[in-house]
Amino acid sequence: MKTYPIKADLDLYVDPYAAIPREIVEQNPWHWDPQETEHKDGDSFLYTDASINWFELAEWAVAEANEIRVPQKYWWWDEENEQAMHADESVNHCPIFETCTQWMVQNDYNEHNTRYFKFANHELGAFYEPLKAMFAHKLEDMTMSLFVQPPGQTMPTHVDTFSSYMRKTEEYPDYSKLRRFMTFVSDWDWGHYFHYGNHVMQPWKAGDTWDLVPGIYHGSANCGVTPKITMHWSGKLVG
Amino acid sequence: MLDNQYFTDYVDSRTDLSKSLDIDKLCTLDIDPDAFEDFANVNRDTAIVKWYHPRPFLNAETNEQAINANWIGYNEHNTTETNWGLDPVHNSLLKKLVGEANFRKLGIDPRQSLLRLLEYMPGHCLPLHYDGMEGFNRIYGADKVGTRFFVAVSKWDWGHALQVHNKMIANWKPGDVYIIPPKVFHASANFGIRPKYTLTITGEIIE
Numbered sequence: 001m002k003t004y005p006i007k008a009d010l011d012l013y014v015d016p017y018a019a020i021p022r023e024i025v026e027q028n029p030w031h032w033d034p035q036e037t038e039h040k041d042g043d044s045f046l047y048t049d050a051s052i053n054w055f056e057l058a059e060w061a062v063a064e065a066n067e068i069r070v071p072q073k074y075w076w077w078d079e080e081n082e083q084a085m086h087a088d089e090s091v092n093h094c095p096i097f098e099t100c101t102q103w104m105v106q107n108d109y110n111e112h113n114t115r116y117f118k119f120a121n122h123e124l125g126a127f128y129e130p131l132k133a134m135f136a137h138k139l140e141d142m143t144m145s146l147f148v149q150p151p152g153q154t155m156p157t158h159v160d161t162f163s164s165y166m167r168k169t170e171e172y173p174d175y176s177k178l179r180r181f182m183t184f185v186s187d188w189d190w191g192h193y194f195h196y197g198n199h200v201m202q203p204w205k206a207g208d209t210w211d212l213v214p215g216i217y218h219g220s221a222n223c224g225v226t227p228k229i230t231m232h233w234s235g236k237l238v239g
Numbered sequence: 240m241l242d243n244q245y246f247t248d249y250v251d252s253r254t255d256l257s258k259s260l261d262i263d264k265l266c267t268l269d270i271d272p273d274a275f276e277d278f279a280n281v282n283r284d285t286a287i288v289k290w291y292h293p294r295p296f297l298n299a300e301t302n303e304q305a306i307n308a309n310w311i312g313y314n315e316h317n318t319t320e321t322n323w324g325l326d327p328v329h330n331s332l333l334k335k336l337v338g339e340a341n342f343r344k345l346g347i348d349p350r351q352s353l354l355r356l357l358e359y360m361p362g363h364c365l366p367l368h369y370d371g372m373e374g375f376n377r378i379y380g381a382d383k384v385g386t387r388f389f390v391a392v393s394k395w396d397w398g399h400a401l402q403v404h405n406k407m408i409a410n411w412k413p414g415d416v417y418i419i420p421p422k423v424f425h426a427s428a429n430f431g432i433r434p435k436y437t438l439t440i441t442g443e444i445i446e
Contacts, residue, residue: 065241066241112316152313190256190367200410217397
């Protein structure tokens with residue numbers, strides 16, 4: 001059986017570094033070598049948080065996702081207008097654009113394999129305040145997002161460029177001051193993958209919290225059976 | 240609604256992820272990754288391109304796994320694989336690329352083995368499953384007990400991953416070999432930006 005043709009010629013040498021905004025790579029030097037073994041990519045684990053009932057949050061998030069049914073977020077390439085799209089929003093003006101072309105022009109990432117549910121800020125309902133309290137003392141202009149990644153979906157490898165933060169503040173980010181923290185909301189399960197640079201995170205426990213140091217290439221996938229759920233805080237470091 | 244009850248029951252009734260399994264690297268074969276990638280490009284027109292779904296020549300267990308996977312969202316958009324090796328000409332050419340010395344290292348007879356070169360493009364994965372060995376048994380006989388070797392061909396790259404039971408296998412070098420034990424659930428993914436090439440070699444251990 002034949003499926004659809006690949007989008008562009010295969011390229012073993014796509015260079016992710018070339019797609020990253022210069023200020024990010026200059027402010028956050030990193031090895032940029034997938035073969036590097038002498039690295040510290042797994043060193044930014046912080047702690048396992050017990051202030052939140054992560055099991056309850058996971059159950060709530062999956063129930064919300066099942067209510068909505070259609071993932072709100074996905075990446076796709078608008079062929080007609082040559083625009084990189086995140087759901088219904090063009091990101092051509094955003095610093096993630098060049099990475100998006102590597103995903104969706106040079107490769108076959110599309111609305112079918114990048115879908116996820118997103119619940120942001122006050123959409124988190126009763127969890128909003130306790131989640132906010134976790135990092136309110138560390139981050140200014142903080143945004144919070146919970147992602148539910150269904151089986152069969154990926155978040156292609158990328159460096160955080162803080163597009164949501166840009167939308168909130170309407171400013172081009174000062175990457176030397178921005179930070180993202182992430183907590184795994186559910187325990188590691190079959191097919192749940194997250195690589196942070198050359199470090200492959202596994203196995204994780206609900207509440208495991210990471211400081212996603214800027215400028216490190218990372219991504220995730222779910223080729224298992226259950227949804228993978230993560231919580232993210234972004235903002236400007238206090239002080 | 241993510242209706243994963245059938246797949247979850249299927250997996251839970253057969254294994255326990257909380258029990259650890261040792262999956263250690265067996266050895267590293269001396270292979271030339273470029274030769275395999277050239278092979279893929281030269282023989283692209285005669286490759287098998289398939290996505291993960293039930294097929295009439297697979298056994299009931301394998302098809303049940305595929306049905307369960309399709310039910311929760313695996314489809315042609317996230318599980319497409321290009322492979323070479325079932326064609327006897329491809330199988331023979333791939334064996335030459337692997338070479339006699341490497342077969343000796345694995346302890347299998349190249350004349351009684353099946354090779355598959357797998358190409359996974361970014362955005363595609365092989366969902367959780369265990370191997371049915373249908374191809375190997377169809378060619379060499381249902382009584383043969385094949386051992387399944389995973390061989391890394393392309394250098395490990397960001398977003399390339401293999402999970403065997405609770406063990407994540409990544410950061411590999413070309414030629415690194417791991418045995419996938421029978422009836423052990425495993426899965427793999429490419430969520431990077433470069434293609435992932437691997438070989439599966441199935442053969443009966445003779446020494």
